[in-house]
Amino acid sequence: MKIYCVGGAIRDELLGQPVKDRDWVVVGATPEALLAEGFRPVGKDFPVFLHPRSQEEYALARTERKTAPGYAGFVFHTDASVSLEEDLARRDLTINAMARGPDGELVDPYGGQADLAARVFRHVSPAFAEDPVRILRLARFAARFADFRVAPETLALMRAMVADGEVDALVPERVWQELAKGLMEARPSRMLEVLRECGALARLLPEFDRLFGVPQPAAHHPEIDCGIHALLVIDAAAQAGHPLPVRFACLLHDLGKGVTPGHVLPHHYGHEAASERLARQVCERLKSPSDCRDLALMTAREHGIVHQALQLRPETMVKLIERCDGLRRPERFVAMLDACVCDARGRAGFEARPYPQQQHLLDALAAVRGVDAGAIARGLADKSKIAESVHAARVAAVKARPSDKDTKIDSFSAGERQ
Structure with missing residues (x-):
């Protein structure tokens, strides 16, 4: 032995x-x-x-x-x-x-x-083609060892496996497991690039694959291509050391750009609603954990308005925080802001650009959470006015914050929400 x-x-x-x-x-x-x-x-x-x-x-x-x-x-x-x-x-x-x-x-x-x-990533023998999980594993290794390339003969074998339908036999739980591991590596974009190169991305994440080749306004997206932008956003999340839910939210945040009018014209008005719908579709198919799903849906729906935070009225900010359940789940609201920072900086040349919207909304969240709803309720004779009065107090608290107008200079502006 x-x-x-x-x-x-x-x-x-x-x-x-x-x-x-x-x-x-x-x-x-x-x-x-x-x-x-x-x-x-x-x-x-x-x-x-x-x-x-x-x-x-x-x-x-x-x-x-x-x-x-x-x-x-x-x-x-x-x-x-x-x-x-x-x-x-x-x-x-x-x-x-x-x-x-x-x-x-x-x-x-x-x-x-x-x-x-x-x-070089090279398969040991033709038996590689017998197990489609090996495509996912190789792509995950590419995210860890970003300077490795796939041997031409191995890439050809992977493409043949996709064409033969082997990838279609993967169960959602295994796809999620490998995807999650790859997202937690140093360069998760490499995983997605390898999957796209062999054709597996179109079978496993067609909503994401559809982003490549779709244009965006060059003034706000020097990288232009929606797919490239999405890769930059995911890598920005990895570089910042964010946990899996934030990285997954970054992966799915812009899916709607593959189906909104911007795939013909370089603008994507209303892509947030489409992104939320497609993100839900992906989460259901992959059976992603609830914390990843919830943050991904919220980020897809709200990232556009978060980018406009410096121009929002206090009333609108309070509605955003309430809509996102920021009072009961402040940590998830903060995680969404982290994903939005990655979205703002995941653009060619924007990597170090200031993003004061994050602190602006964190300050608003702190002001809203500082309102004592119980004390307001106890002081009201007409209990039917509790919700209205608490909401009004929250708006007043946000209004009372110190002015931060000076932070708007050289920031990520509302016009760049695309």
């Missing part, structure tokens, strides 16, 4: 990056032998065991055979005769198909180290 550390741990070690998790492959052993050593079985489809002390996963060397469409249609074979090279051959990319033995020697039968040096 021999034990090898395999996969991502070896890749990250060779790249000089921190190793978070280690996976182990056991060659020349049986389930009974591992049980006798105190390992605990956890695998459902094939034998995987937890180490009795470290709790790390140890899998018996295995091979696999495709038996049905999709990512779940596999039969796995394990026994003591399966070699390490056979086990590594079933892995997705050469950079993930390396191992290190107990003596420290690197085992690299498929050229993973050379591809790491060349910054």
Whole structure:
């Protein structure tokens, strides 16, 4: 029995990056032998065991055979005769198909180290085409290792998989899982670019894919293309270190521009309502978590008016805060403002431009939350006037804030809401 550390741990070690998790492959052993050593079985489809002390996963060397469409249609074979090279051959990319033995020697039968040096994603074997999840995984790796390129032969294989309908067999939960992981990487735009390049984006996120090639006013969008703008916004969210709900909101905030008149004319009046409708469609299809869904819908609907915050009357600001449930959910309102900052700065040359609308609305939110609704209610003889009186007090509190007219200079203006 021999034990090898395999996969991502070896890749990250060779790249000089921190190793978070280690996976182990056991060659020349049986389930009974591992049980006798105190390992605990956890695998459902094939034998995987937890180490009795470290709790790390140890899998018996295995091979696999495709038996049905999709990512779940596999039969796995394990026994003591399966070699390490056979086990590594079933892995997705050469950079993930390396191992290190107990003596420290690197085992690299498929050229993973050379591809790491060349910054190339290359499939290990034609078996890559049997599992559509590998398209998502490769795209996610592109978001993590942004300077890597996809080998031409691997890209051709991915395109053939899309054409053969393999991507259509992916279940929503798995698509969401990989998409969410990719959004949390350093350059999530690379994930979307790779998916688009192989044709998978049009099948998985057609609402987003539709944005590419759609123009916007060059004065407010030097990048012009709606799809490119969306990529810049997502990367701005990643650069700012925002959590997944904000990044997902940035992904979906402008979907309406693919269907509003701006796809013919360079203006997209009313795209917010269309964006909300399409964002809801995406969330339902992907079964996204409620926190991601709610923030995405709110951002899609409200980002245009948030961009106009410096020109809004106190009454309108209070209505915006109430409509967004900012009193009960202030943290979500703040997250929406974070997404709007990314939208404003996700434009070529606008990356460091001031966005005073954020602080303007944060101050308004603080003023509104400072109103004691209970005290107002207790002081009213006519209880039917409570809602009206509380609302009026909130408007008055926003009006009473110190003037911030000077912050409007050189800011992201109302004319740039597109």
